[in-house]
Amino acid sequence: MKKTVSTFLAVCSFFVAFTQTNLPKSTWRAALQRGAYELPFGLEINPKANGKYEVFVLNGSERLAMDEAYMEGDxxxxxMLIFDSDLVAKVSGNQLTGSWKKNRNGTWVSVLPFKAQKGDVYWFSKTPAKTAKNVTGKFAAYFQRPDRKDSSFAVGILDxxxxxxxxxxxxxxxDYRYLAGDVIGDSLFMSCYxxxxxxxxxxAILPNGNIQGGxxxxxxxxxxxxxxxxAKAExxxxxxxxxxxxxxxxxxxAFPDTKGNIVSLKDDRYKGKVVVLQLSGSWCPNCMDETRFMVPWYKKNAKRGVxxxxxMFERSPEMNVSGPKIDFMAKRFGVPYPLLLAGTNDANAGKSLPALNKVAGYPTTIFIDKKGRVREIHTGFSGxxxxxxxxxxxxxFNALITKLLSE
Structure with a gap:
């Protein structure tokens, strides 16, 4: 009897191990279901030696690394831990079926249905018919804000x-990062995840070349x-x-890092140097893009005296909540400079830096000269x-740093 049970358990263990490492290197056409519409993107899944998976999200020309993926049961x-986000899907042959989940107050909840089909990645049509429409160019765009009667302005760049x-x-x-899609007939479709x-x-692409939609x-x-x-939209x-x-x-x-050390611009490390303040947040994809630029730039230029x-302006002012997110961001991007918990990313953000009129958006980059004077404040980041x-x-960026260093 004991031998029978042991054999059964061994077979079960083998079966579980097999199912948990059975995804080959592959590409998938993935989609979130937003109401009646699909929001497509691509996935590239590469198995690793330890039974885990390396996964990239494909948004047009972007190949965005997710965190290490793994099988749990089927x-x-x-x-994407930095965003408290997770795609969870049952594997069934060449199909994935599940949901996009978000962590809310310590609980994982499904937010949108998710599915993927192994094979060629395409966006809104696998074989769209030729079209006479062409929307390449620059656009002045106006988005109706749901909480106000006026519109917010943007510059559209389409290719x-x-x-x-x-x-x-x-x-x-x-910016809205990498959007990809298709022109089908007299309509355009784009998406990003x-x-x-x-x-x-x-x-819809109107006869005069303008665009109207949602x-x-x-x-x-x-x-x-x-x-x-x-063409002149700015x-x-x-x-x-x-x-x-x-x-x-x-x-x-004077703000703390995640180990409780208080950091101030009065510290010896910053005296007589040009200092760049990066107002950021671990929840902010545009901040991630700026950090990808800042990290290698700093490693190359710190010796110049910068x-x-x-x-970091996080969703929670509590270090035990926001500290791990900051540490995760630092590890993910190999950040070699201090990341400090400065406040929360809400209407009270400006209270952390009362000399500013406001914090209008993230990231915001502040340039300080060798004498400690603020010389420029740049809101946003064009990734x-x-x-x-x-x-x-x-x-x-490089021209301003060179100018400040030469003074």
Whole structure:
């Protein structure tokens, strides 16, 4: 009897081990279900030696690494822990079926249905018919805000090749990252998923070349929008939104890192140096994009006499809640400079830095000269998905640092 039980358990263990490492290297067409509409993106799944999986989300040209995935029973878990987010799906042959889950107050809840089919990745149509429409160019876009009667302004940058479409929308506080999709007939469709945001655009292309439609975001967000061709469309200067109040030239703060060490600009480490303050948050994808730029830049340029300090504005003011998220971000991106818990990302954010008129958005980058004076405050970040705008940011960033170092 004991031998029979042992044999049975061994067979069960083998079966479980087999099912938990049975996904081959593969690509998948994935989609979240937002009401009646699909929000598609791609997945690339690569098995690892330890029975875990390396997973990348594909948004057009973006290949975004998720955290290490794993099997639990018959379900694959694809986490993005920094965003308290998880794709959980039952594996059934060439199909994944499950949900996108978010952690809310310590409890995982399903927010949107999720499915994926192994094979070629495509967005809204596998073989879209040729179209006479072409939306390549720059647009002045207006999104109707659900909580107000006015509209928020953005600059749309679209690039169409055949029926394939890529682009983004730039706003005064950041961009919508990598959007990808198709032009089908007289309509356009674009989407993006990054573990935090889920965007879906569906719009009609009007005879005059303008665009009118809607944006679905996250679990329940919706905004109608209209976009007009405008080669001269520009955002307001990013240096005009946040500024020092009259009578102030410097910033004074003392915030803790996750180990409880208090860091201040008065510390010897920062005396006589150019300092860049990165107002950020572990919940913010645009902040992640800026951090991907900042980390290698700092490693290359710190010896020139430059320091960076990350001021983290989190959802909770409690270190036991926000500290692990900050540490996870630091580990994920290999951040070599201090990350401090400065406050919460709500209407009270400005109280942490009372010399500022407000914190208008994340990230916000503050440049401080060798004498401790604030020289420029830049709201938002044009990430790599914005093309030439990202290149222009890097050029302006380097020019300003060089100028401050030469003084």
């Amino acid at each position: 379900s694959l878990h694809i986490p 169409q090749k055949g029926t394939k479409l890529a682009g983004t929308f730039l706003t005064p506080t950041g 990054d573990g935090s945001h889920a965007f879906l655009f569906r719009a 944006m679905w975001s996250g679990i329940s967000g919706y905004q109608p929008f209209a976009a007009y061709r405008d 955002l307001p200067p990013p240096t005009a939104l946040t500024y020092l109040k009259p009578g102030f030239e410097t910033l004074d703060f 320091e960076i300090v990350g001021l 790599p998905g914005t093309g030439k705008y990202y290149d222009q940011f890097i050029e302006d």
